[in-house]
Amino acid sequence: MSGPLAINTNAPDFTATTTHGPIRFHEWLGDSWGILFSHPKDFTPVCTTELGTVARLVPEFEKRNVKVIGLSVDPVDRHEAWAKDIEETQGAAVTYPMIGDPDLSVSKLYGMLPADAGETSDGRTAADNATVRNVYVIGPDKKIKLVLSYPMTAGRNFDEILRIVDSLQLSARHKVATPADWKPGQDVIIGTAVSDEEAKGIYPNGWHAVKPYLRYVPQPK
Structure with missing residues (x-):
């Protein structure tokens, strides 16, 4: 396993099923900045709080021309059920898309799981997918500008991610x-x-x- 993709490399394009329907990633991004943040499994406690936090911050990301998309190593129908729990417990509805990755293809493509991890999320636990805990900031040029990797026990600081976006965009201008x-x-x-x-x-x-x-x-x- 080579690990997460490196800064300044191209963000791989892919097609996927999401809670907003099928997408081609680069086409979906368009001319926007993008944040792809991943989760090892649905119905996990720390990730539930993170998805709720991002749901509340969507207006801040939109002000910065940033599209946010989540990824979890589970099918979309489970994402939709999980979204109800997120809204109930975190007080915010998930209005951004969440990628279903039941064949692990996107997780492998972005270096979050090894090539020999198999081809299905069935039977895999959150611990099996512990490395699917990254944040990728992607520029309008489709290059990776930032990579952050988190352990399952530490919730991500999205105020810091907004700060980094501000810094990246200032440096770009x-x-x-x-x-x-x-x-x-x-x-x-x-x-x-x-x-x-x-x-x-x-x-x-x-x-x-x-x-x-x-x-x-x-x-x-």
Whole structure:
């Protein structure tokens, strides 16, 4: 097993059945950013809270032109039953699609299960699928921009995922990077690929250089 796909590699295209009907992944993404987040099995406690949290955050993702899609190693009919539990216990309806992966094909395609994991979710436990706990952020260019892998016992921090999306999109629009613990509105760092000469044209008001390679400027609008 080679593990999850690497940053800056192409996000593989696939066809799948979802709770919103059949999709071709790249076609479904269109020109949007995408978040694919996976789950080892339906009706698991931590994942139930995560899906509910994302359901509440859908307006925040939409503001950022991000489409969200879940994946679980179970058939779609079980997803639909699980969605009722999610709404009941988390107070939010799952309005985004959830991929059914009963033949494990998407999980294998994205490096979350080994090729010899078999061809059916039948008889597999959540522990068998423990590695199907990733978050992939995918850009409009269909390249993977971020990979996060979580254990089954630790719920994902979706406020952090929103923060990362903000950082990625800012870097895509401007030649900047974001420092540790950055929050939107705070100063950013001029990218190392930008020379001082080029930076003078972009930032005529100058910048604060702590070191020649560490140049802070206010966040571009």
